[in-house]
Amino acid sequence: MKFINMEKPGGPEVLKVAEVETPKPAAGEVLIEVHAAGINRPDCFQRQGNYPPPPGASLVLGLEVAGVVKECGASVTRWKKGDQVCALLSGGGYAEYAVAPEGQCLPIPKDFDFIHAAALPETFFTVWTNLFEDGRLKDGETTLIHGGSGGIGTTAIQMAHLLGSKVLTTVGKRESVEECKKLGADRVILYKEEDFVTIAKEFTQGKGVNVILDMVGGSYFQRNLEALTSQGRLVQIATLQGAQVQLDLRQIMQKRLMLTGSTLRPRSVAEKSRIAQALEKNIWPLLNKGQMRPLIYKVLPLEKASEGHALMESSHHTGKIVLQVL
Incomplete structure (x- = not known):
């Protein structure tokens, strides 16, 4: 699969397209075919070398995605192949495929496309x-x-x-x-x-x-x-x-x-899954009714992740910057 590689810390220019083996979902995880991935400040901090991923997390940038479930690991009960989801990740989002714990996935709200859904989880x-x-x-x-x-x-x-x-x-x-x-x-x-x-x-x-x-x-x-x-x-x-x-x-x-x-990324899967449940109960109804929607400032192809990081660090945007993967 294609992904955005960072060989060493530095400016946005260190982000380059590369290829790597598609990950496999472990027990309790799903493999998502990524259609869109959000860019967030922590991604920039990690690129600069100031925000290392927690132990065991993917070294690939990207904390939120939206896409289609392609494979389910053992013991996954809620999701099945073909389900459309958005997910909070500990890393790995700037890629064509990403794995996520099933509890950190949420259904894509009614009338949302993948771009808007990818702008939901981290924020x-x-x-x-x-x-x-x-x-x-x-x-x-x-x-x-x-x-x-x-x-x-x-x-x-x-x-x-x-x-x-x-x-x-x-x-x-x-x-x-x-x-x-x-x-x-x-x-x-x-x-x-x-x-x-x-x-x-x-x-x-x-x-x-x-x-x-x-x-x-x-x-x-x-x-x-x-x-x-x-x-x-x-x-x-x-x-x-x-x-x-x-x-x-x-x-x-x-x-x-x-x-x-607090910081969100180092929290346990159990804690993040609990937060997902609270969001689905309290906030997802507002999204499904069209009362709330993330503000999208710019959509860029995956290959232009470096441009997205430069824009993020310029603070000249209002709303979310999203990478379109598929």
């Missing part, structure tokens, strides 16, 4: 577990989502809005403002021109927001604490501006704040 698993499980965002609360124009941001805006929250988000370019409003953002903050702490306080009549979903870290950390209300929750999912921060514990104590965060 939807991430947003659900961080914003709603760890962050405990509830109907009627207010959330601030940083990076509103990316795949995580556009997903989080829609999910929070549809589940009854007021949504603030930060973006870097004016072209993203209207897109984010269409997705359900109540206030879009141009962070290069506006102070998100001031806006958060004004929007909430001085109280502050209940939950912040942040992938920036660095200088945002202290400002996030200022923007939170009493008993607010800060959920950290990446550190694009740096992982080292200073913390005055008194602010945590006085406002009774909760700080948490």
